[in-house]
Amino acid sequence: xxxxxxxxxxxxxxxxxxxxxxxxxxxxxxxxxxxxxxxxxxxxxxxxxxxxxxxxxxxxxxxxxxxxxxxxxxxxxxxxxxxxxxxxxxxxxxxxxxxxxxxxxxxxxxxxxxxxxxxxxxxxxxxxxxxxxxxxxxxxxxxxxxxxxxxxxxxxxxxxxxxxxxxxxxxxxxxxxxxxxxxxxxxxxxxxxxxxxxxxxxxxxxxxxxxxxxxxxxxxxxxxxxxxxxxxxxxxxxxxxxxxxxxxxxxxxxxxxxxxxxxxxxxxxxxxxxxxxxxxxxxxxxxxxxxxxxxxxxxxxxxxxxxxxxxxxxxxxxxxxxxxxxxxxxxxxxxxxxxxxxxxxxxxxxxxxxxxxxxxxxxxxxxxxxxxxxxxxxxxxxxxxxxxxxxxxxxxxxxxxxxxxxxxxxxxxxxxxxxxxxxxxxxxxxxxxxxxxxxxxxxxxxxxxxxxxxx
Amino acid sequence: xxxxxxxxxxxxxxxxxxxxxxxxxxxxxxxxxxxxxxxxxxxxxxxxxxxxxxxxxxxxxxxxxxxxxxxxxxxxxxxxxxxxxxxxxxxxxxxxxxxxxx
Numbered sequence: 001x002x003x004x005x006x007x008x009x010x011x012x013x014x015x016x017x018x019x020x021x022x023x024x025x026x027x028x029x030x031x032x033x034x035x036x037x038x039x040x041x042x043x044x045x046x047x048x049x050x051x052x053x054x055x056x057x058x059x060x061x062x063x064x065x066x067x068x069x070x071x072x073x074x075x076x077x078x079x080x081x082x083x084x085x086x087x088x089x090x091x092x093x094x095x096x097x098x099x100x101x102x103x104x105x106x107x108x109x110x111x112x113x114x115x116x117x118x119x120x121x122x123x124x125x126x127x128x129x130x131x132x133x134x135x136x137x138x139x140x141x142x143x144x145x146x147x148x149x150x151x152x153x154x155x156x157x158x159x160x161x162x163x164x165x166x167x168x169x170x171x172x173x174x175x176x177x178x179x180x181x182x183x184x185x186x187x188x189x190x191x192x193x194x195x196x197x198x199x200x201x202x203x204x205x206x207x208x209x210x211x212x213x214x215x216x217x218x219x220x221x222x223x224x225x226x227x228x229x230x231x232x233x234x235x236x237x238x239x240x241x242x243x244x245x246x247x248x249x250x251x252x253x254x255x256x257x258x259x260x261x262x263x264x265x266x267x268x269x270x271x272x273x274x275x276x277x278x279x280x281x282x283x284x285x286x287x288x289x290x291x292x293x294x295x296x297x298x299x300x301x302x303x304x305x306x307x308x309x310x311x312x313x314x315x316x317x318x319x320x321x322x323x324x325x326x327x328x329x330x331x332x333x334x335x336x337x338x339x340x341x342x343x344x345x346x347x348x349x350x351x352x353x354x355x356x357x358x359x360x361x362x363x364x365x366x367x368x369x370x371x372x373x374x375x376x377x378x379x380x381x382x383x384x385x386x387x388x389x390x391x392x393x394x395x396x397x398x399x400x401x402x403x404x405x406x407x408x409x410x411x412x413x414x415x416x417x418x419x420x421x422x423x424x425x426x427x428x429x430x431x432x433x434x435x436x437x438x439x440x441x442x443x444x445x446x447x448x449x450x451x452x453x454x455x
Numbered sequence: 456x457x458x459x460x461x462x463x464x465x466x467x468x469x470x471x472x473x474x475x476x477x478x479x480x481x482x483x484x485x486x487x488x489x490x491x492x493x494x495x496x497x498x499x500x501x502x503x504x505x506x507x508x509x510x511x512x513x514x515x516x517x518x519x520x521x522x523x524x525x526x527x528x529x530x531x532x533x534x535x536x537x538x539x540x541x542x543x544x545x546x547x548x549x550x551x552x553x554x555x556x557x
Contacts, residue, residue, distance in 0.1 A: 136512070239520065244522075250477065252525075363507075
């Protein structure tokens, strides 16, 4: 038993070295996989459906992987297409794949697995009390379902089914990163603990190498261990870097929850076989009694316009705590005057972030009362129900903020230095994460839809 | 007296999903890790005080193979909320740097 896995990079579009990929091809992997998404960049991608990385960057990586797959005639699995894994992201990636296939004269059976969730389905499961929050997510309701765009995170099963049906390229919607790498080893009968632990380690590409990089990793899963190494000969893994990778972006490094169970790495042992290759043994997988699919949802908050400036005068900097609440009170009165009946205080938000004081840690800033900075940056954020309203409010917010009534001065001064004209920058729609729950489906497939296309 | 910054090769904070903030402290040697494991400079009570969270909501793990301390807690402000100033949660570790290790 030996299953060889080529992980292209941490996220499709981040890039990898052609030499690393070629070295991986020479090692004859059983399949190639790559993740293409994350919630880590915030709620905008799931909310809007727009991908984070450019079409050119994704096409570059996808072209090389499609050609590698064609050379090897092995499956290529890409998940969480278009950053959010929304249906529009899968369609976007599929269009890229078709264009590349045309240019490179490639032919393959393509499976598209969609993971957008219907509101009717979720409301039914909610009513059946089969949806629960992942602490500390906010509560879910029919209203949250109606106002959110929600995807389900698939496990290995829909991917395994697509490959079993003959798919040579799988473009999946939102998927567990690890499931992309565990699907085929599990189908081929590899040890579940080793398969899942190897998958978890591979999913960020060469992020677990020294030096961490956006590059290819390679794992060989055998009966009682897996070996893992970066494909760049100048990079290496050590037992510490591989063990430490279970820490990355997880709450608990020993217990990693997947739809079908929990990866338990507590008893895992890590051994250096060379300066750059690590052998892992002892990983376990505990199958869950109830299959669960994670839900991710993002909802529209409003539209934003921002204003960026700086303050250099120490008398203004030290007076900000009294000046800004006064400015806010003025804005509330001004909005009530200009937009009577249109906007109440709950409909808009005007906030000041003072860089150089507490903009990064907010109320948790331990040095909030230490010596004043000689210069601070000011970010004013205006959020309103429409972009037009946000822009209109921003024009007098920026104007008034630039003429704060500083007690030391008699007469008008410019209290903020704005680098741009106009100072107001429309930022578009703004979203928030509204759902981070799990649903208990009847089976691992009912929430996902697979279509096959001959390319 | 050394600080966590002195003994670690990497201290970072990061999102673990939109609602959880997680901290990784990687020690630069077995000796440094053992020293911290023995004296426990970072406790759930201390983290709860710094980040104003309930002690019960904080997980804290010493990971021998990784020579690391791993701590997680509810994100003080959820990722992407209007008040969130750190979308990736990447700059929230700073109050840990100067904690002293006996």
